[in-house]
Amino acid sequence: MAEPSTHKRPPFWRNQKYLNLIWQLLFLVFIIGFIVFLATNAMAGLNRAGLGLSFQFLTNRASFPIGETVVSFSPSDTFVRALYVGFLNTLKVSIVGIVLTTIVGVLVGISRLSSNWLLRTLSTWYIEIFRNTPVLVQIFFWYFAVMLAMPRIQDVNANYGFIISNRGFVFPWFDANSSLWIWLALLLVLLIAAFLTFKWKNKQQIEQGKKLYPSLWLIGVLIIGIGVGYLVLGEFPASLSLPEHTGTGSVGGYRFSPEFAAILFALVMYTATYIAEIVRGGILAVPKGQIEAAEALGLSSSKILRFVTFPQAIRTIIPPVTSQYLGLAKNSSLAVAVGYPDLFSVGSTTLNQTGRAIEVITIMLLAYLTISVVTSIIMNIYNKYTALVER
Amino acid sequence: MKKWMVNGMVVTSFAALLVACSEETDTPAEENGGQSANSGNTISAIQDRGELIMGANDQLPGFGYVGSDGAYEGFDIEFGKVMAAAIIGDADAVEFRPLSAQERFTALQTGEVDMLIRNTTLTLNRDVEIGLNFGPTTFYDGQGMMAPSDSGIETLEDLAGARIGVEQGTTTELNLADQMSKRGIDFESVTFSDQDSLIAAYESGTIDAWTTDQSGLISRLETLQDPSGHVILNEVLSKEPLGPAVLDGDDQFLEIMFWATNATIQAEEFGITSENVDDFLDTEDPDIARFLGVEENLGEQLGLENDFAYQIIKQVGNYAEIYDRNLGADSPFELERGLNALYTDGGLLYSPPFR
Numbered sequence: 001m002a003e004p005s006t007h008k009r010p011p012f013w014r015n016q017k018y019l020n021l022i023w024q025l026l027f028l029v030f031i032i033g034f035i036v037f038l039a040t041n042a043m044a045g046l047n048r049a050g051l052g053l054s055f056q057f058l059t060n061r062a063s064f065p066i067g068e069t070v071v072s073f074s075p076s077d078t079f080v081r082a083l084y085v086g087f088l089n090t091l092k093v094s095i096v097g098i099v100l101t102t103i104v105g106v107l108v109g110i111s112r113l114s115s116n117w118l119l120r121t122l123s124t125w126y127i128e129i130f131r132n133t134p135v136l137v138q139i140f141f142w143y144f145a146v147m148l149a150m151p152r153i154q155d156v157n158a159n160y161g162f163i164i165s166n167r168g169f170v171f172p173w174f175d176a177n178s179s180l181w182i183w184l185a186l187l188l189v190l191l192i193a194a195f196l197t198f199k200w201k202n203k204q205q206i207e208q209g210k211k212l213y214p215s216l217w218l219i220g221v222l223i224i225g226i227g228v229g230y231l232v233l234g235e236f237p238a239s240l241s242l243p244e245h246t247g248t249g250s251v252g253g254y255r256f257s258p259e260f261a262a263i264l265f266a267l268v269m270y271t272a273t274y275i276a277e278i279v280r281g282g283i284l285a286v287p288k289g290q291i292e293a294a295e296a297l298g299l300s301s302s303k304i305l306r307f308v309t310f311p312q313a314i315r316t317i318i319p320p321v322t323s324q325y326l327g328l329a330k331n332s333s334l335a336v337a338v339g340y341p342d343l344f345s346v347g348s349t350t351l352n353q354t355g356r357a358i359e360v361i362t363i364m365l366l367a368y369l370t371i372s373v374v375t376s377i378i379m380n381i382y383n384k385y386t387a388l389v390e391r
Numbered sequence: 392m393k394k395w396m397v398n399g400m401v402v403t404s405f406a407a408l409l410v411a412c413s414e415e416t417d418t419p420a421e422e423n424g425g426q427s428a429n430s431g432n433t434i435s436a437i438q439d440r441g442e443l444i445m446g447a448n449d450q451l452p453g454f455g456y457v458g459s460d461g462a463y464e465g466f467d468i469e470f471g472k473v474m475a476a477a478i479i480g481d482a483d484a485v486e487f488r489p490l491s492a493q494e495r496f497t498a499l500q501t502g503e504v505d506m507l508i509r510n511t512t513l514t515l516n517r518d519v520e521i522g523l524n525f526g527p528t529t530f531y532d533g534q535g536m537m538a539p540s541d542s543g544i545e546t547l548e549d550l551a552g553a554r555i556g557v558e559q560g561t562t563t564e565l566n567l568a569d570q571m572s573k574r575g576i577d578f579e580s581v582t583f584s585d586q587d588s589l590i591a592a593y594e595s596g597t598i599d600a601w602t603t604d605q606s607g608l609i610s611r612l613e614t615l616q617d618p619s620g621h622v623i624l625n626e627v628l629s630k631e632p633l634g635p636a637v638l639d640g641d642d643q644f645l646e647i648m649f650w651a652t653n654a655t656i657q658a659e660e661f662g663i664t665s666e667n668v669d670d671f672l673d674t675e676d677p678d679i680a681r682f683l684g685v686e687e688n689l690g691e692q693l694g695l696e697n698d699f700a701y702q703i704i705k706q707v708g709n710y711a712e713i714y715d716r717n718l719g720a721d722s723p724f725e726l727e728r729g730l731n732a733l734y735t736d737g738g739l740l741y742s743p744p745f746r
Contacts, residue, residue, distance in 0.1 A: 355496050
């Protein structure tokens with residue numbers, strides 16, 4: 001029989017479980033206290049100057065123009081609208097930037113491991129130069145040394161609809177037709193149908209052991225669907241708009257303003273170096289035996305990359321790449337240096353016109369936080385999707 | 392290839408890049424090292440510290456810029472010295488902090504600087520909402536527009552569809568929008584956070600025109616690569632009364648700023664200059680004797696030394712001297728006095744009586 005335990009429970013201040021809790025509580029109290037101290041300090045300062053904390057100003061007339069907008073904006077709109085316009089501009093440069101960075105980064109990352117000497121050396125140089133200089137310097141470089149050094153708009157002609165001048169890059173783009181929404185719905189249906197056909201043919205191919213060309217089927221469904229859509233609707237979803245030169249500017253097409261182009265190129269070229277290194281690391285992390293095995297099976301090197309190396313590398317690549325995406329979105333606030341009206345730029349103007357520093361900065365913090373959190377969530381979902389499934 | 396060779400080439404191209412982008416960037420404002428301004432006792436805090444901390448422009452020749460010897464120079468800067476001469480008795484006891492247009496109000500609100508003297512326009516909103524107190528207007532200005540002379544732009548109407556550069560956080564930005572919408576002219580604004588970038592963009596032709604106060608345009612014209620290739624349009628977009636400002640809530644500081652600034656105007660009216668001020672010390676004129684602190688105690692009433700006006704004139708000069716040195720006849724800008732003449736000469740400068 002067990003003897004009654006002589007072991008006495010230690011007092012709670014010696015109990016590790018309680019101690020942990022107590023220390024954490026103390027730390028929390030300290031942090032909260034510190035924040036409250038800072039907040040009251042700021043409030044006291046503002047009150048002394050006769051300025052309370054208030055977000056009322058947001059509904060006032062902004063009165064300042066914004067050069068480049070995604071949605072319409074005029075100086076008679078409110079400060080909220082102005083900040084929203086700035087937010088959309090930040091999103092625009094971030095999203096386009098993330099897409100381009102990914103493409104450039106992956107290509108350079110693979111090139112750096114290429115057996116081609118020229119390709120390998122060029123990507124090494126590119127990475128070392130762009131990774132080791134500050135992004136602000138690069139933004140200035142792109143704006144002053146590249147964009148502003150372009151020929152004046154008066155001196156260039158439209159070549160095949162492309163106008164490259166110091167007023168930015170203008171290229172042919174699409175004008176939406178009235179049937180755009182019907183087309184989008186149709187395309188969605190078509191994509192699903194094509195995908196199902198592909199699955200079905202693929203399955204048949206495996207079952208029958210005959211080559212049935214599922215990819216051709218997929219493309220065929222799409223082409224036939226689009227053809228039928230065109231016959232029924234009588235027009236394509238959008239028509240091509242070729243830019244035309246008008247003396248000091250251009251009409252039609254789509255224009256990358258020099259400010260947008262400078263900030264976009266700088267962010268893409270800078271961030272892509274990091275992505276490239278991450279991709280290289282990810283590929284190198286794939287066990288050599290996997291590639292040797294694939295080689296032994298007689299797969300071509302592009303197939304090895306597509307089916308063996310990359311699917312395994314992507315798991316190590318995703319988490320650090322997420323950080324780079326966040327970095328890109330946050331670095332876009334440097335756009336103010338070259339006059340691109342992003343959230344930070346519009347926020348600074350608002351702050352200046354209203355004198356509401358704390359309020360405006362709070363709004364900007366929340367906006368950037370939202371962008372970062374949403375990006376993280378999306379990337380985490382993707383990460384889960386590609387993660388190794390343990391059976 | 393040897394590794395050191397690759398490294399060497401990378402470093403060389405890095406250096407080439409550096410040369411290519413040796414555009415000057417803004418120097419960030421210094422960290423707050425001084426005491427913060429406390430409402431009510433700013434003056435005694437400044438006197439204890441023995442130094443006035445002043446937010447200034449460092450990029451606008453004529454008004455506030457850093458000269459070739461590294462010292463701050465300009466019209467606004469000298470009015471800062473006027474304040475230091477009045478409060479501390481030493482015109483050099485002032486530390487200038489470079490502030491950009493969008494930093495300036497926050498710097499004042501948070502007490503990083505005691506005072507702001509940075510070609511800042513007095514507006515109702517800034518007086519009330521932003522919590523500033525403005526001193527007397529030291530310079531009456533108006534907003535203008537500059538365009539290349541070969542562009543054919545002569546009026547605001549010619550700017551339809553143009554890209555116009557403005558500096559961020561200025562009244563300029565608002566006036567431009569107001570004037571253009573009043574006339575129904577569409578344009579694209581490009582907002583820069585500092586003037587050097589704005590000028591670089593203008594000179595390369597990526598923007599068609601740029602706008603700021605006329606005095607600013609004139610002072611900047613000198614620094615352009617080809618000063619004769621640009622015109623300042625004949626249209627004035629706004630009223631821009633420029634002057635010094637302190638934070639709301641310190642009446643004494645405001646009063647000192649008011650009377651110290653007016654002392655330079657009053658001295659010009661009396662005909663007192665830094666050269667001849669000593670000759671006036673034994674004057675028979677009771678107005679002048681009071682003004683220079685020989686009789687009565689006007690300075691004491693402000694909480695200063697009685698001879699504060701004497702110190703201002705002796706160490707810095709009267710309004711005409713300050714103007715001529717920095718903007719007028721003795722400067723490269725040769726700006727007419729215009730509205731900035733004494734009321735006796737048809738201008739707007741008018742000092743209340745010192746008595």
